[in-house]
Structure formats: C-alpha cells, structure tokens
Amino acid sequence: MKQLVILGAGKIGRMVCHLMAKSGDYLVHIGDVAEGAVKPLDEKYEAVTGHVVDFDDKGSLDGILKDAWAVISCAPFHCNPLIAQRAKEHGVHYFDLTEDVAVTQQVKDLAAGSSTLFAPQCGLAPGFITVVANHLMKSMTDVTDLHLRVGALPRFPSNRMKYNLTWSTEGLINEYCNPCESVENGELTTVPPLEQLERITIDGVEYEAFNTSGGLGTLAITLKDRVKNVNYKTIRYPGHCELLKLLLHDLQMQDHQDELRGIFERALPATFQDQIVIYVSATGQYHGRLTERTYAKTIYHQEIDGENWSGIQITTAAGVTAIVDLLHDGKLPDSGFLRMESVDYEAFLKNRFGRYYG
Numbered sequence: 001m002k003q004l005v006i007l008g009a010g011k012i013g014r015m016v017c018h019l020m021a022k023s024g025d026y027l028v029h030i031g032d033v034a035e036g037a038v039k040p041l042d043e044k045y046e047a048v049t050g051h052v053v054d055f056d057d058k059g060s061l062d063g064i065l066k067d068a069w070a071v072i073s074c075a076p077f078h079c080n081p082l083i084a085q086r087a088k089e090h091g092v093h094y095f096d097l098t099e100d101v102a103v104t105q106q107v108k109d110l111a112a113g114s115s116t117l118f119a120p121q122c123g124l125a126p127g128f129i130t131v132v133a134n135h136l137m138k139s140m141t142d143v144t145d146l147h148l149r150v151g152a153l154p155r156f157p158s159n160r161m162k163y164n165l166t167w168s169t170e171g172l173i174n175e176y177c178n179p180c181e182s183v184e185n186g187e188l189t190t191v192p193p194l195e196q197l198e199r200i201t202i203d204g205v206e207y208e209a210f211n212t213s214g215g216l217g218t219l220a221i222t223l224k225d226r227v228k229n230v231n232y233k234t235i236r237y238p239g240h241c242e243l244l245k246l247l248l249h250d251l252q253m254q255d256h257q258d259e260l261r262g263i264f265e266r267a268l269p270a271t272f273q274d275q276i277v278i279y280v281s282a283t284g285q286y287h288g289r290l291t292e293r294t295y296a297k298t299i300y301h302q303e304i305d306g307e308n309w310s311g312i313q314i315t316t317a318a319g320v321t322a323i324v325d326l327l328h329d330g331k332l333p334d335s336g337f338l339r340m341e342s343v344d345y346e347a348f349l350k351n352r353f354g355r356y357y358g
Contacts, residue, residue, distance in 0.1 A: 001047075002328060005064055005092070006030045007055060007083060008074030009037035011167060012097065012123075015309055015317035016072055019353055021045040022305065025328065031064045055079035061086040068092045070327070072320055076170055080120070081106040088114055093327060093334075095320050097123035099175060099214030108218075111337035119338035122323045123316040125150040125232070126217030127340055128348070128357060129280060133219060135345035136282040136293045137227075143284035144228045148216065149200060149209050151235025151277040152312045155300070162237035164271040166312045169261050175234065176244060177254050178213035181220045183230035188220055194248070196233070197241055202279055202296050209233035210241045218339045235277050275300050276311040299357070314356050322354035 002025065006017050009032035020026045021041075028045070031053030032038045038050030054060040055075045065071060065086055070093035073083045077098040084107045087094040093116045098104060104120045111118035121127055129148050137143050154164040165172075179190040197210045215232035223230050248254040253263075276299040283292045301310045323343065326332045331347055348354040 001025055001027045002069040003027045003029065003067060004324070005068045005071040006074060007053060007061075007064075007071060007079075008032060008076075009034070009041060009050075010074065011310070011313055012316050013074035014041065015313040016074060016321055017041050017045070017048060018305070018307075018309075019317055019321045020324075021047045023325075023352070029064055029068070055083065058082065058086060062090070065090045065092055070095065070324060072324065073097070076168070077103050077174065081110075084110050084118065084120075088116070088118075091116055093117045093324075094119065095122055095324055096120045097127070097316060097320060099126060099171060101178070101181060101214055104217070108337050115335055117327060117332065117334055117336065117338055119323055119327075119332075119340075121214075121217040122338075122340055123319040124152075124276065124278075124312070125215040126219075127319040128315065129215065129232075129278060130217050130219050130340040131343050131345050131348055132278070132280045132295050133282065134341040134343075136280060136295060137284070140282060140284040140286050140291070140293065143226065143282055145281075145283040146223065146227050146230045147279075147281045148219075148230075148232045149235050149277075149279040150215060150232075151207065151209075153235070153237065153275055153277060154271050155273045155275050156271075157237060159268070161240055161243050161268070163240060163268065164274070165264065165268050166271060166274050166310060167316070169264050173257050173260055173264070175212040175214055176248060177257065180211040180213045180232065181216055182211075182232070183220050183224050183227060186224065186228050188224040191231075194241055194245055196231075198233070199238070200235065200279065202277060203298065206238060207235045207277065208238045208241055209235050217341075219341055222339060222341055235279070272308055272310040272313075273301055274311045276315045297357070318353045318356040322348055322351040325351050325353055 004026040028048045031051040042050030073096040077100040107120045152166045212234040253260040278297045281294045
C-alpha cells in the first residue's frame with residue numbers, strides 16, 4: 001500500500017482521510033497542529049496514524065513526509081509553499097486545494113524539474129469544474145464564451161446573508177477580496193471581486209453570481225488564445241453580494257480581514273446540510289451551428305458509510321482523492337505540473353472517488 005500524508009484534519013481533511021483510509025490501498029499519516037483533531041482519526045481507522053505537525057516548521061514537515069509516496073495539503077493556503085518545497089525535497093507527489101493564485105504560481109515554479117507530480121487546485125473550484133469546462137469544449141470549435149459558476153450554499157438559509165459557513169473562513173474571505181483572473185476579448189486580465197453581478201436560474205431556483213478570486217485555476221492562462229471570454233463567478237442566494245459590499249467596502253472590512261474572520265466565525269453558524277450548485281456553459285460552433293452546451297448539477301449532503309457528510313466535504317474531497325487515485329493507477333503523468341484541464345472527464349467520473357460527482 002502507498003504511504004499517503006494528509007496535512008490538515010479540518011472539515012475537508014477528515015473527509016479525505018475517510019475516503020483514503022477506507023479504500024484499502026493507502027496507509028494514511030494525517031497531521032494537524034491540534035492533537036485533538038488527529039487523535040479521533042487515529043483511533044477510528046486501522047489504516048491511519050495521527051501526528052501533531054507544525055505546518056510552518058521545516059523540521060516538523062520533514063518528519064511526516066519522510067518515506068511518503070504523496071502528500072495532500074488540506075492546510076491553510078498560505079502554508080502550501082513550504083509544504084510543496086519539502087515535498088519536492090523528499091521526492092513526494094504533491095496535491096492541494098488552494099484557490100490562491102499567488103500560492104499556485106509558487107507551486108508551479110517548484111514543479112519545474114521535479115521528479116514527482118505537483119497538482120495544486122484539485123478540489124471543486126478550482127478543480128472538477130475545470131475538468132467539466134474542458135469536456136464541454138471538446139466537441140466544439142470557435143468557442144467564444146466559457147462561463148463557470150459554483151456555489152456552496154445552505155439548504156435552509158435563515159439569516160439575512162442567506163449563508164452558513166461550510167468550509168475555510170480564511171479561504172472564503174480570500175475569494176471575496178482578491179482580484180479575479182478572466183479572459184476578456186481574448187486578453188488575460190483581472191477584474192475586481194464582487195462585481196459583474198448576474199442572476200441565474202438552475203432547476204427553477206433563482207440565484208445570483210458575482211466575481212470571486214481563484215476559481216479558474218490555470219484555465220484562463222490555458223485558454224487565453226483560444227476562447228474570447230472566460231470567467232468564473234460564485235453562486236449565492238439573491239442579496240448576498242450587496243451585504244458583502246456593505247461589509248467589505250462601506251465598513252472597510254477588506255482592510256481588517258482577521259477581524260472579519262472573527263465576526264463570521266462568531267456569528268455565522270456552520271452547517272452540514274448544504275448543497276453544491278455547479279454550472280458551466282460553453283458557447284461556440286457545434287456541427288456548423290452556434291450552440292451553447294451546458295452542464296448543471298446540484299450535489300447535496302449525504303450519508304456515506306453510516307455518517308453524514310456535507311456537500312462541500314464530499315465534492316472537495318472527491319476532487320483531490322480522484323486525482324490522487326488516477327495517479328496511483330498510472331492514468332496521469334508522474335512528474336511535472338498538472339493542469340486540471342488536462343484531466344479526462346470520463347476517467348474522472350469512472351474513478352471510485354470521482355463517482356460522487358456522477
């Protein structure tokens with residue numbers, strides 16, 4: 001069995017650990033700064049060993065990465081450059097879930113000349129949504145517009161923001177505050193977050209969508225010479241964007257992100273009863289006619305192996321575990337930098353973990 005390291009035992013890390021430990025093909029070493037986060041996993045799964053790890057300490061990372069085959073970082077995004085650096089030093093395949101553009105560039109730089117695979121941004125968005133976009137475009141020519149939309153939403157919203165915390169608060173704020181990559185009229189550019197508000201209806205439910213950072217992964221760079229317009233937006237219930245502008249702009253909370261994080265975590269309850277709304281559309285020529293091809297899906301929280309898991313846990317964990325599994329099965333290159341748009345859609349959905357998107 002392959003020795004797999006998982007760093008971070010939060011909501012997503014626990015789900016990744018569960019899937020990999022139950023598969024029977026991986027010996028899992030899971031590390032977190034809090035012993036209380038890893039000890040229950042160590043005790044629950046025969047194939048799991050828990051470790052207390054400081055993500056910012058080279059020696060601590062070296063200890064858990066020694067003799068590992070691969071590492072999945074579910075740690076805060078700002079920890080990933082050091083984790084990736086130590087993975088390269090130990091000859092360990094590297095995977096992460098980050099949406100941060102600058103961090104991904106650092107990981108890409110480390111991948112140059114590496115004897116192992118470096119695959120950042122392989123969760124949901126960025127991640128699976130990129131695989132879908134590439135799949136829609138395959139049978140089309142002269143694609144002019146590619147729109148990617150994703151939302152992690154509570155099924156039963158009860159506050160004015162119509163939102164509950166479902167994943168990393170730090171990552172959420174990062175998406176709301178950082179510039180957003182896009183392709184406009186064939187040019188790679190950045191646009192401000194929380195702008196270009198639109199209404200979208202999926203399965204009879206009306207949502208809003210607006211610019212947020214990081215969801216495209218490397219797709220904008222890949223497609224800038226092939227597609228005229230490429231953009232990514234986050235889906236929310238109507239009214240959410242206006243409240244965010246009040247907080248971030250009018251009350252200047254974008255300059256006090258630590259304080260905003262505290263407010264969110266104090267006032268917005270978490271939920272495991274969520275739904276993940278995914279929407280991708282490509283417009284171009286199909287058999288000589290202007291055509292729009294669309295993928296739309298809503299994935300709900302569900303019970304797996306007798307335990308209830310949230311939709312964001314399932315979709316994010318399924319994204320990265322499927323990629324790791326495809327590498328394990330020899331279906332991905334074993335070195336260099338992996339762009340998610342190069343992953344085959346059919347192979348992904350046929351995978352035992354990717355099937356949760358099916």
